[in-house]
Amino acid sequence: MSGVARRLGSALAGVFASTVFVFAVLRVLPGDIATARLGTDATPEALSALREQYGLNRSLFVQYIDWLGDALRGDLGSSLMTGDSVRSEIFSRLDVTVPLVALSSLLAVLVAMRVGQHSAIRRRKISGLLASALAQVGLAVPTFVVGVGLIFVFAVQTRLLPAGGFPTDGWGRFFDATRSMVLPVLTLSLAQSAILVRFARSQSLDFVASDAYRTARAAGRTADQALSTATRLVLSPVLTVTALQLSTLLTGAVVVETVFALPGLGSMTVRDIANRDVTKVQSTLLVLVATVFVIRLVIESVNDRLDPRRSA
């Protein structure tokens, strides 16, 4: 139990440190935020009115405390550019980003488990070597290159799937929405599973070398059956790495949403940064970072259940 408390504590500390960091970096922006919003030919009266409205004329410390306090109560402020509520903007983007990230993580873990186990059993056969070589190549090819490659094959050459975009009605048009999620999910999970395969493979190799495996084989089980008893054992490091790689996954989501022109959280943030929408960016980043820490906490707890030795 103390392990859980310790993790919760370090996650809270991490989120807190990140808020200070995000706020500090964004507010040392060269140039005045109000001028960036209204343009250089704005009248001094308009500028000070805007500063008044967003509380930009107060000290940074007061602004920080105010922002953090509001965020804790669920109020993420409003966009400097459009004045829209940041919270509702974020919520409206979730029905793209959440399925994208969740489905591709799930797919990545499943694929990595299967490929890792396969390449461990057949490590001296062509198919096993091919599997680990493919994983190596998968690591080398950046996400956006994979995405553009998939667009080329499935959207440009064969026209099986859309090259990008998302129906404006969202999941209301379930079939179209699903179709436009296929390539993004594939892209993101490929990058992710290339990382995970290594760990699934090395853990499977350890098991293949163990007495338990030899006994099972001697008793007449096939290699696959024998290895399936070690699913928990192999899943555990894969999940640990998934938790550690969450930030990579998030990075991947930003890239994938841009490649496929999906209206998600990542592409929104890239645009907000370009627009220097400081108030929106700081709240969005806070939500993203907090989510990363929460998911990591959940994965680690699941992991303790999978492998009881870890919590000992």
Place this chain on the structure above:
Amino acid sequence: MMRHRSLTVGAAICATMFVLAASSNVWTPYDPLTIDATATFAGPSVQHPFGTDQLGRDVLSNIWQGARTSLVAAALAALLAMLFGASAGIVAATSRRWVDDIIVTVGTVFVAFPALLLGLLVVAARGPSTTSSVLTIAIATGASVVVVTRSDAADIMRANYVTAARYCGASTWSIVKRHVARNLLSSLVVQATGAASIAVVAESTLSYLGLGAVPPTPSWGRMLASTQQYLLVHPLLTLWPALFISVTVLGISLLGDGLRERLDPSLRTQL
């Protein structure tokens, strides 16, 4: 057999890219920026082996100079990350408990902080440029170097030979020089290649998103982004930068794997 090959192939790829990058300062087939409105989207030919792009610029010359942007960014970022990461890690492992705690905590927070979000923050603060992306990549990769080096160095500090050296009156500084630094070397070399390959990916990703190298600097990531819309008609234009990014990253990671096996005798007996 396989192992020697990965070292050789990796080294060969890295050397080729390095030669491309270095020679682009002196000579490229064409000026990469010269626009030729009469020769847009030309296919591969003797004059333009890789063809020309949407503005009639020679693609080979752009790839050639893009190598410089990629490699300089990667090398600088890896160097910064190693210098600052390794020294912070060693300091943490050899200092008092509270210094150690502070360095490890800061390192862990940076490891946990999504690297691209860090990049977005730096770009928001400084504007997009190669310097911004180098800085981001160095901070993001340096953080994990700190954590790894600190744990390796702490292991070495607990070794019997270090205790023996202490009894002989060796100062911390001379222990770091004689024992810690030398034993860390192989781990550091491998981490440096890891950081460099991450840096190539990160640099091209930031450029792709429009947050890295600014026009007119030729950059593989931006070439890819600007030609993606012509994928239907001129897929080759997108293929070249994609190919070069992937081969470079593959080369660096093969080099890293090869070096790891060469430098770490315990790995040679593994499957």
